[in-house]
Amino acid sequence: MxxxxxxxxxxxxxxxxxxxxxxxxxxxxxxxxxxxxxxxxxxxxxxxxxxxxxxxxxxxxxxxxxxxxxxxxxxxxxxxxxxxxxxxxxxxxxxxxxxxxxxxxxxxxxxxxxxxxxxxxxxxxxxxxxxxxxxxxxxxxxxxxxxxxxxxxxxxxxxxxxxxxxxxxxxxxxxxxxxxxxxxxxxxxxxxxLTDCPGKPPNSLIPALKRFGLGFVCLVLYAVFSPYYPDSYYLTDEYEAQPFWYRCAFILLWAKFGLYKYVSCWVIAEGSCILSGLGYNGVVDGKHQWDACANMKVWLFETTPLFGGTIASFNINTNAWAARHVFKRLRFLGNKTLSHVTTLFFLAIWHGLHSGYVLCFSMEFLIIIVERQAQALVRDSPALTKLANSWLYPLIYVVQQLIHWLFMGYSLVPFCLFAYDRWLKVYSSIYFCGHVFFLTAFLIMPYLRKALVHKKEHSQKKEE
Structure with a gap:
């Protein structure tokens, strides 16, 4: 029946x-x-x-x-x-x-x-x-x-x-x-x-319903928009025949709406954990917190222009597990970069045996390195700091978001297409633009630092 x-x-x-x-x-x-x-x-x-x-x-x-x-x-x-x-x-x-x-x-x-x-x-x-x-x-x-x-x-x-x-x-x-x-x-x-009322069931109905409502909205967004951006379209002759800008725009929108599949499931599941009490996380500034099981920071996910911000807002508990049980337990290696690479490799294998997972996480590693270098450059350069805080910031923010979501989608292509011949076809059609962009940025960043940051200013920043 x-x-x-x-x-x-x-x-x-x-x-x-x-x-x-x-x-x-x-x-x-x-x-x-x-x-x-x-x-x-x-x-x-x-x-x-x-x-x-x-x-x-x-x-x-x-x-x-x-x-x-x-x-x-x-x-x-x-x-x-x-x-x-x-x-x-x-x-x-x-x-x-x-x-x-x-x-x-x-x-x-x-x-x-x-x-x-x-x-x-x-x-x-x-x-x-x-x-x-x-x-x-x-x-x-x-x-x-x-x-x-x-x-x-x-x-x-x-x-x-x-x-x-x-x-x-x-x-x-x-x-x-x-x-x-x-x-x-x-x-x-x-x-x-795990309750805000000792000896009684927690007052968690409203917090749980809020997460359910948010998750439901994300589910609706996924159901309405994702059919227009199917994974299968990447492998069609029609996609390959489109102009370069269209292929990139498709990747950007595909990633944005496709990720709501994960967001909706995690946020709705979190609501049931909150309702049971498992989501209770003590009191902060006099307010009871219900985020112990939060797997998504939806506001940060939607507004951050940084790749690091998206990683910090997405699949939080799994990332925390990997940090606690893999990254921090590799302290004996004496090298944070090696620990970071090993942790990402573990996460890639944990997701599956397809080559696309390894490529996705290796791309994540490259992007995070370049982004951290860029942030340090802006912080240490008075000219770039002034520009970032000027009236141009809204325009800079929009450009950052476009770059952020384009290359977020670029990294997710092999993650979702799995096999070597499938993701290679897509990457070839857009000329490996993500790899070219970030490898070029990685190579020229030291020269930009020499040109834009004077040693005296850099030492003063460190002292502050």
Whole structure:
């Protein structure tokens, strides 16, 4: 009965059935959060864990059927590693190796030439959760003085139970599309600690509805505009026959509207986390904060003219996970650039085995380096600083935004087209303009600095 209804619904919406199932499942998270608030908040932790496990498994089965077994295998293996190997480096390395190899094998055996909603989608979220769990458990062996402030919040001092681990992994607010959160945060949720009213369910209905409303607006924008900018158009003779400026404009608009697919899912999912209480983040300046599970800073995403600003506003929890568990743990390398490159390479492989992911993240690295050099040049040059603060700023801002979104789309082309022959066709048609632009900027930046920044002025800036 459900299948024909879903088929009709997907046809009326003009969306693939897997996408409709995913959206319905994310929305069901709000219903689950309401059940938890009204009927289970004062129940024992065992009952709450069971509810999270059952609801999460039901949502997983609804979307992926018997393929849900892949997640259960990885959760059980991870639990056994915690119990049998203890708080050891061997356990951490074993966890990382097993979970990543399982995910990569899934990518290999399910790979197609387009983006599909399949079991590997939530599994990549689960992979980070389980690797993070092993690292947090390992940190629990250390003295508090040896831990950073982040590690103190997430370190596990006791062995979690199987039910606890399953509840953490299958929690309805984060199982399908994220966000990432720690087991300690989940434990605080189940204990009733994540609330602005001690001992009572949180007053989070309005904050949750605000995120839902914002996510719904983004979903509508995606549904209305993205059909005009399909990925498949890149591979047509018609696209290649268009003028150069048109091809670039298409990339810019394609990226702008296409990213709303991710924005809408993350923001709507965040709303269910806020409703349950998991989004509670304490009090700042006398106001209760509900952004602990924020995966998007939508205002920053829409207004920043900087690539660094977009990265800071997009997929926040995954980036924070990578910073905490990869970048900062590579401190022993003694080189921030090497740590940065390694972190980006890990994220590229985590996304999948296609060459497009590696190219996308390598482009991100180049762009961020050039942007930081450009910012330092403007800051250290009195002439450029004066120009940036002049009446020309609105015009400069518009130009920055055009460059920002054009090359954001340029970087995302291989990310979305995956295969070498597909993204190479597109890049060739626009003459690799992104690589030419940023490599040229990288090469001439030292000469611009020599011409525009005097050593005396630079030393004065440093002293200030």
């Amino acid at each position: 459900a299948a024909p209804l879903l088929e009709k619904l997907s046809e009326s919406l003009g969306s693939p059935e897997p996408a409709v199932r995913l959206i319905l499942s994310i929305l069901t998270g709000y219903l689950c959060a309401l059940v938890y608030r009204h009927f289970l908040f004062y129940k024992s932790t065992t009952v709450i864990h069971l509810f999270h496990v059952v609801s999460g498994l039901a949502l997983g089965a609804f979307n992926f059927g018997s393929q849900l077994c892949h997640s259960t295998v990885c959760v059980l293996v991870q639990f056994l590693m915690l119990r049998l190997m203890g708080r050891t480096v061997t356990a951490v390395l074993s966890s990382f190796t097993f979970q990543m190899l399982y995910l990569l094998a899934g990518y290999y055996y399910t790979a197609t030439e387009k983006y599909d909603i399949k079991w590997t989608m939530p599994h990549c979220v689960l992979t980070l959760k389980l690797i993070g769990l092993s690292l947090d458990y390992y940190d629990g062996r250390k003295d508090a003085s040896q831990l950073s402030s982040e590690q103190k919040k997430s370190a596990l001092r006791s062995v979690p139970s199987l039910l606890e681990v399953c509840g953490f992994c299958y929690f309805y607010g984060g199982f399908l599309v994220g966000p990432q959160f720690t087991l300690r945060s989940y434990q605080r949720l189940v204990a009733g600690e």
